[in-house]
Amino acid sequence: MVEAFALTKCFSDFWALQGISLKVSPGEILALLGPNGAGKTTTIRILAAVLRPTSGRATVCGYDVLTDGPAVRSLVGVLTEFPGLYDRMSARSYLEFFGQLHRVPGPVLRRRVSELIDYFGLGEAVDRRLGTLSKGMRQKVALIRALIHDPKVLFLDEPTSAMDPAGARQVRDFIAGLRRSDRATIICTHNLAEAELLADRIAVIARGRIVADGKPGELKRLFAGPPVFELRFTGSPDAAREALDGRVRVVDLGPNYVRYQVDDPGRNPGLVERLVGAGVGVLSLAEVSPSLEDVYLRILGGEGTS
Numbered sequence: 001m002v003e004a005f006a007l008t009k010c011f012s013d014f015w016a017l018q019g020i021s022l023k024v025s026p027g028e029i030l031a032l033l034g035p036n037g038a039g040k041t042t043t044i045r046i047l048a049a050v051l052r053p054t055s056g057r058a059t060v061c062g063y064d065v066l067t068d069g070p071a072v073r074s075l076v077g078v079l080t081e082f083p084g085l086y087d088r089m090s091a092r093s094y095l096e097f098f099g100q101l102h103r104v105p106g107p108v109l110r111r112r113v114s115e116l117i118d119y120f121g122l123g124e125a126v127d128r129r130l131g132t133l134s135k136g137m138r139q140k141v142a143l144i145r146a147l148i149h150d151p152k153v154l155f156l157d158e159p160t161s162a163m164d165p166a167g168a169r170q171v172r173d174f175i176a177g178l179r180r181s182d183r184a185t186i187i188c189t190h191n192l193a194e195a196e197l198l199a200d201r202i203a204v205i206a207r208g209r210i211v212a213d214g215k216p217g218e219l220k221r222l223f224a225g226p227p228v229f230e231l232r233f234t235g236s237p238d239a240a241r242e243a244l245d246g247r248v249r250v251v252d253l254g255p256n257y258v259r260y261q262v263d264d265p266g267r268n269p270g271l272v273e274r275l276v277g278a279g280v281g282v283l284s285l286a287e288v289s290p291s292l293e294d295v296y297l298r299i300l301g302g303e304g305t306s
Protein backbone atom coordinates (compact mmCIF):
# COMPACT_ATOMS: atom_id res chain seq x y z
CA MET A 1 0.00 0.00 0.00
CA VAL A 2 2.96 2.27 0.67
CA GLU A 3 6.22 1.60 -1.12
CA ALA A 4 9.36 3.67 -1.18
CA PHE A 5 12.53 2.88 -3.04
CA ALA A 6 15.87 4.61 -2.51
CA LEU A 7 14.40 7.97 -1.49
CA THR A 8 16.90 10.75 -1.00
CA LYS A 9 16.36 14.36 0.01
CA CYS A 10 18.93 17.11 -0.10
CA PHE A 11 18.20 20.47 1.58
CA SER A 12 20.72 22.97 0.13
CA ASP A 13 23.84 20.84 0.60
CA PHE A 14 22.57 18.69 3.49
CA TRP A 15 21.46 15.13 2.73
CA ALA A 16 18.54 14.54 5.12
CA LEU A 17 17.63 11.21 3.44
CA GLN A 18 20.27 9.01 1.91
CA GLY A 19 18.31 6.12 0.38
CA ILE A 20 15.15 5.14 2.27
CA SER A 21 13.32 2.04 1.08
CA LEU A 22 10.29 0.65 2.87
CA LYS A 23 6.96 -1.11 2.36
CA VAL A 24 3.75 -1.07 4.38
CA SER A 25 0.98 -3.55 3.61
CA PRO A 26 -2.78 -3.20 4.21
CA GLY A 27 -3.62 -3.66 7.88
CA GLU A 28 -0.02 -3.12 8.90
CA ILE A 29 1.33 -0.58 11.41
CA LEU A 30 4.93 0.45 10.89
CA ALA A 31 6.70 2.43 13.61
CA LEU A 32 9.44 4.70 12.36
CA LEU A 33 11.96 5.26 15.13
CA GLY A 34 15.14 7.27 15.21
CA PRO A 35 16.93 10.11 16.95
CA ASN A 36 16.02 13.77 16.46
CA GLY A 37 16.89 14.86 12.97
CA ALA A 38 17.18 11.29 11.63
CA GLY A 39 14.78 11.95 8.75
CA LYS A 40 11.45 10.49 9.93
CA THR A 41 9.32 13.56 9.25
CA THR A 42 11.05 14.19 5.94
CA THR A 43 10.23 10.61 4.89
CA ILE A 44 6.57 11.05 5.84
CA ARG A 45 6.31 14.39 4.07
CA ILE A 46 7.60 12.80 0.86
CA LEU A 47 5.24 9.83 1.19
CA ALA A 48 2.33 12.23 1.75
CA ALA A 49 3.28 14.09 -1.45
CA VAL A 50 3.88 17.40 0.28
CA LEU A 51 7.65 17.38 -0.33
CA ARG A 52 9.48 16.22 -3.46
CA PRO A 53 12.35 13.77 -3.04
CA THR A 54 15.68 14.62 -4.63
CA SER A 55 15.76 11.11 -6.10
CA GLY A 56 14.07 7.76 -5.64
CA ARG A 57 10.48 6.60 -6.07
CA ALA A 58 7.45 6.14 -3.84
CA THR A 59 3.87 5.07 -4.35
CA VAL A 60 0.76 5.13 -2.16
CA CYS A 61 -2.01 2.71 -3.19
CA GLY A 62 -0.25 2.51 -6.55
CA TYR A 63 -0.15 6.32 -7.10
CA ASP A 64 3.22 7.93 -7.63
CA VAL A 65 4.02 10.67 -5.11
CA LEU A 66 5.78 12.70 -7.81
CA THR A 67 3.31 12.44 -10.66
CA ASP A 68 0.00 11.74 -8.86
CA GLY A 69 0.33 14.17 -5.94
CA PRO A 70 -3.39 15.12 -5.71
CA ALA A 71 -4.48 11.45 -5.70
CA VAL A 72 -1.92 10.61 -3.01
CA ARG A 73 -2.96 13.58 -0.86
CA SER A 74 -6.62 12.54 -1.04
CA LEU A 75 -5.76 8.98 0.07
CA VAL A 76 -3.60 9.83 3.06
CA GLY A 77 -4.36 11.31 6.46
CA VAL A 78 -1.47 13.13 8.08
CA LEU A 79 -1.01 14.13 11.69
CA THR A 80 2.01 16.40 11.83
CA GLU A 81 4.06 17.12 14.91
CA PHE A 82 3.04 20.79 14.90
CA PRO A 83 -0.40 20.94 13.30
CA GLY A 84 -1.38 24.49 12.41
CA LEU A 85 -4.87 24.92 13.84
CA TYR A 86 -6.95 28.00 13.14
CA ASP A 87 -7.24 29.35 16.68
CA ARG A 88 -10.33 31.49 16.10
CA MET A 89 -12.42 28.69 14.64
CA SER A 90 -14.37 26.25 16.78
CA ALA A 91 -13.11 22.68 16.61
CA ARG A 92 -16.34 21.60 14.92
CA SER A 93 -16.19 24.27 12.18
CA TYR A 94 -12.52 23.53 11.65
CA LEU A 95 -13.15 19.79 11.20
CA GLU A 96 -16.12 20.40 8.92
CA PHE A 97 -14.03 22.82 6.89
CA PHE A 98 -11.33 20.18 6.31
CA GLY A 99 -13.95 17.55 5.54
CA GLN A 100 -15.38 19.87 2.86
CA LEU A 101 -11.91 20.37 1.40
CA HIS A 102 -11.76 16.58 1.07
CA ARG A 103 -15.24 16.63 -0.50
CA VAL A 104 -16.83 14.48 2.19
CA PRO A 105 -20.62 14.75 1.62
CA GLY A 106 -22.40 16.92 4.25
CA PRO A 107 -24.46 14.30 6.16
CA VAL A 108 -21.52 11.83 6.17
CA LEU A 109 -19.19 14.57 7.37
CA ARG A 110 -21.44 15.68 10.23
CA ARG A 111 -21.92 12.09 11.37
CA ARG A 112 -18.20 11.38 11.16
CA VAL A 113 -17.26 14.52 13.12
CA SER A 114 -19.78 13.61 15.84
CA GLU A 115 -18.60 10.00 16.05
CA LEU A 116 -14.93 10.92 16.29
CA ILE A 117 -15.60 13.69 18.80
CA ASP A 118 -17.53 11.24 20.96
CA TYR A 119 -14.89 8.54 20.60
CA PHE A 120 -12.07 10.86 21.64
CA GLY A 121 -14.14 12.41 24.42
CA LEU A 122 -13.91 16.01 23.25
CA GLY A 123 -17.46 16.71 24.39
CA GLU A 124 -18.45 20.36 24.72
CA ALA A 125 -14.89 21.47 23.83
CA VAL A 126 -15.80 20.94 20.20
CA ASP A 127 -17.80 24.17 20.14
CA ARG A 128 -15.08 26.24 21.77
CA ARG A 129 -12.46 28.19 19.86
CA LEU A 130 -9.39 26.08 19.08
CA GLY A 131 -7.17 28.72 20.71
CA THR A 132 -8.78 27.99 24.09
CA LEU A 133 -8.23 24.21 24.03
CA SER A 134 -5.53 22.39 25.98
CA LYS A 135 -2.53 20.83 24.15
CA GLY A 136 -3.98 17.33 24.45
CA MET A 137 -7.39 18.46 23.13
CA ARG A 138 -5.71 20.24 20.22
CA GLN A 139 -3.79 17.09 19.38
CA LYS A 140 -7.05 15.14 19.37
CA VAL A 141 -8.60 17.69 17.00
CA ALA A 142 -5.56 17.39 14.72
CA LEU A 143 -5.89 13.62 14.78
CA ILE A 144 -9.59 13.82 13.90
CA ARG A 145 -8.65 16.17 11.07
CA ALA A 146 -6.28 13.49 9.74
CA LEU A 147 -9.11 10.93 9.90
CA ILE A 148 -11.94 13.07 8.62
CA HIS A 149 -11.97 11.72 5.04
CA ASP A 150 -11.54 8.10 6.16
CA PRO A 151 -8.09 7.81 4.55
CA LYS A 152 -6.66 4.47 3.38
CA VAL A 153 -3.21 5.39 4.66
CA LEU A 154 -2.31 7.23 7.86
CA PHE A 155 0.91 9.00 8.75
CA LEU A 156 1.01 9.91 12.41
CA ASP A 157 3.89 11.94 13.80
CA GLU A 158 4.04 11.58 17.62
CA PRO A 159 0.29 10.92 17.89
CA THR A 160 0.11 10.92 21.70
CA SER A 161 2.91 13.29 22.70
CA ALA A 162 0.62 15.89 24.31
CA MET A 163 -1.93 13.53 25.81
CA ASP A 164 -2.60 12.39 29.34
CA PRO A 165 -2.40 8.60 29.96
CA ALA A 166 -6.14 8.02 29.43
CA GLY A 167 -6.17 10.03 26.19
CA ALA A 168 -3.02 8.28 24.97
CA ARG A 169 -4.61 4.90 25.58
CA GLN A 170 -7.77 5.93 23.67
CA VAL A 171 -5.64 6.96 20.71
CA ARG A 172 -3.53 3.79 20.86
CA ASP A 173 -6.67 1.63 20.95
CA PHE A 174 -7.99 3.53 17.96
CA ILE A 175 -4.75 3.06 16.00
CA ALA A 176 -4.63 -0.64 16.87
CA GLY A 177 -8.21 -0.94 15.55
CA LEU A 178 -7.09 0.41 12.16
CA ARG A 179 -5.61 -3.00 11.37
CA ARG A 180 -9.08 -4.48 11.07
CA SER A 181 -10.02 -1.98 8.37
CA ASP A 182 -6.97 -2.85 6.23
CA ARG A 183 -5.47 0.61 6.44
CA ALA A 184 -1.73 1.08 6.33
CA THR A 185 -0.33 3.21 9.13
CA ILE A 186 3.08 4.71 9.75
CA ILE A 187 3.73 6.17 13.19
CA CYS A 188 6.78 8.23 14.08
CA THR A 189 7.40 8.12 17.78
CA HIS A 190 10.06 8.49 20.45
CA ASN A 191 7.80 6.57 22.82
CA LEU A 192 9.29 3.10 22.54
CA ALA A 193 6.68 1.49 24.79
CA GLU A 194 4.03 2.83 22.41
CA ALA A 195 5.92 1.50 19.40
CA GLU A 196 6.21 -1.90 21.03
CA LEU A 197 2.51 -1.98 21.86
CA LEU A 198 1.32 -0.92 18.42
CA ALA A 199 3.79 -1.80 15.72
CA ASP A 200 3.72 -4.89 13.55
CA ARG A 201 7.07 -3.77 12.19
CA ILE A 202 9.68 -1.31 13.28
CA ALA A 203 12.10 0.59 11.07
CA VAL A 204 14.92 2.51 12.72
CA ILE A 205 16.26 5.52 10.82
CA ALA A 206 19.62 7.08 11.61
CA ARG A 207 21.26 9.83 9.57
CA GLY A 208 18.80 9.44 6.74
CA ARG A 209 19.21 5.67 6.37
CA ILE A 210 17.21 2.71 7.60
CA VAL A 211 19.57 0.82 9.87
CA ALA A 212 17.14 -1.87 11.06
CA ASP A 213 13.75 -3.09 9.85
CA GLY A 214 11.75 -6.02 11.16
CA LYS A 215 9.13 -7.32 13.55
CA PRO A 216 9.82 -6.30 17.17
CA GLY A 217 10.63 -9.93 18.07
CA GLU A 218 13.03 -10.28 15.11
CA LEU A 219 14.87 -7.08 16.04
CA LYS A 220 15.19 -8.31 19.60
CA ARG A 221 16.65 -11.63 18.43
CA LEU A 222 19.04 -9.90 16.03
CA PHE A 223 20.22 -7.04 18.20
CA ALA A 224 19.59 -7.93 21.85
CA GLY A 225 23.07 -9.42 22.43
CA PRO A 226 23.79 -12.08 25.05
CA PRO A 227 20.91 -12.92 27.41
CA VAL A 228 20.63 -11.13 30.74
CA PHE A 229 19.58 -13.10 33.85
CA GLU A 230 17.94 -11.62 36.90
CA LEU A 231 18.47 -13.29 40.23
CA ARG A 232 16.40 -12.12 43.22
CA PHE A 233 17.85 -12.79 46.64
CA THR A 234 17.59 -12.05 50.34
CA GLY A 235 20.70 -11.15 52.25
CA SER A 236 23.65 -8.90 51.64
CA PRO A 237 24.24 -7.49 48.14
CA ASP A 238 27.97 -7.42 48.96
CA ALA A 239 27.91 -11.16 49.67
CA ALA A 240 26.09 -11.74 46.37
CA ARG A 241 28.58 -9.64 44.44
CA GLU A 242 31.53 -11.42 46.07
CA ALA A 243 30.12 -14.86 45.29
CA LEU A 244 29.60 -13.94 41.63
CA ASP A 245 32.84 -11.99 41.25
CA GLY A 246 34.83 -13.04 38.17
CA ARG A 247 32.19 -15.60 37.12
CA VAL A 248 29.63 -13.30 35.47
CA ARG A 249 29.41 -9.80 34.04
CA VAL A 250 27.20 -7.85 36.46
CA VAL A 251 24.89 -5.50 34.52
CA ASP A 252 23.01 -4.12 37.54
CA LEU A 253 23.05 -4.80 41.28
CA GLY A 254 20.21 -3.69 43.55
CA PRO A 255 19.42 -4.28 47.24
CA ASN A 256 17.67 -7.57 46.48
CA TYR A 257 18.46 -8.40 42.86
CA VAL A 258 21.41 -8.79 40.54
CA ARG A 259 21.29 -8.76 36.72
CA TYR A 260 24.16 -10.41 34.95
CA GLN A 261 25.38 -11.98 31.72
CA VAL A 262 27.20 -15.28 31.66
CA ASP A 263 28.99 -16.86 28.68
CA ASP A 264 27.46 -20.28 29.33
CA PRO A 265 23.92 -20.19 30.82
CA GLY A 266 24.52 -23.85 31.81
CA ARG A 267 26.62 -22.44 34.65
CA ASN A 268 23.55 -20.90 36.34
CA PRO A 269 22.82 -23.85 38.70
CA GLY A 270 26.45 -23.76 39.91
CA LEU A 271 26.16 -20.02 40.53
CA VAL A 272 23.01 -20.54 42.60
CA GLU A 273 24.80 -23.18 44.70
CA ARG A 274 27.69 -20.81 45.22
CA LEU A 275 25.39 -18.01 46.37
CA VAL A 276 23.54 -20.29 48.77
CA GLY A 277 26.91 -21.48 50.12
CA ALA A 278 27.79 -17.82 50.76
CA GLY A 279 24.64 -17.37 52.86
CA VAL A 280 22.61 -15.58 50.14
CA GLY A 281 18.98 -16.74 49.96
CA VAL A 282 18.00 -17.24 46.29
CA LEU A 283 14.35 -16.34 45.64
CA SER A 284 14.20 -16.64 41.85
CA LEU A 285 16.32 -16.75 38.72
CA ALA A 286 14.95 -15.90 35.26
CA GLU A 287 16.11 -14.64 31.88
CA VAL A 288 15.09 -11.01 31.33
CA SER A 289 13.38 -10.30 28.05
CA PRO A 290 15.16 -7.35 26.43
CA SER A 291 13.07 -4.20 26.13
CA LEU A 292 12.65 -2.42 22.82
CA GLU A 293 14.56 0.44 24.41
CA ASP A 294 17.58 -1.83 25.03
CA VAL A 295 17.44 -3.05 21.44
CA TYR A 296 16.93 0.43 19.99
CA LEU A 297 19.89 1.84 21.91
CA ARG A 298 22.01 -1.09 20.80
CA ILE A 299 21.07 -0.54 17.16
CA LEU A 300 21.96 3.14 17.41
CA GLY A 301 25.09 2.37 19.41
CA GLY A 302 26.25 0.27 16.46
CA GLU A 303 25.65 3.33 14.28
CA GLY A 304 27.73 5.55 16.52
CA THR A 305 24.65 7.69 17.07
CA SER A 306 23.54 8.93 20.47
Ligand code: ATP
Nearest residue numbers: 011014016034035036037038039040041042043081
Ligand atom coordinates in the same frame (compact mmCIF):
# COMPACT_ATOMS: atom_id res chain seq x y z
P1 ATP B 1 12.55 14.66 15.12
O1 ATP B 1 12.56 13.35 15.82
O2 ATP B 1 13.36 15.70 15.85
O3 ATP B 1 11.19 15.15 14.72
P2 ATP B 1 13.07 13.74 12.38
O4 ATP B 1 13.70 12.38 12.36
O5 ATP B 1 11.64 13.84 12.08
O6 ATP B 1 13.43 14.46 13.76
P3 ATP B 1 13.43 15.51 10.12
O7 ATP B 1 12.48 16.56 10.57
O8 ATP B 1 13.03 14.62 9.02
O9 ATP B 1 13.94 14.63 11.36
O10 ATP B 1 14.78 16.25 9.71
C1 ATP B 1 15.88 15.55 9.14
C2 ATP B 1 16.99 16.54 8.90
O11 ATP B 1 16.61 17.38 7.80
C3 ATP B 1 17.28 17.46 10.07
O12 ATP B 1 18.68 17.68 10.13
C4 ATP B 1 16.55 18.74 9.71
O13 ATP B 1 17.18 19.86 10.27
C5 ATP B 1 16.67 18.74 8.19
N1 ATP B 1 15.55 19.44 7.56
C6 ATP B 1 14.24 19.08 7.62
N2 ATP B 1 13.48 19.94 6.91
C7 ATP B 1 14.34 20.87 6.40
C8 ATP B 1 14.17 22.03 5.57
N3 ATP B 1 12.98 22.39 5.12
N4 ATP B 1 15.28 22.73 5.26
C9 ATP B 1 16.49 22.35 5.69
N5 ATP B 1 16.72 21.27 6.46
C10 ATP B 1 15.66 20.54 6.81
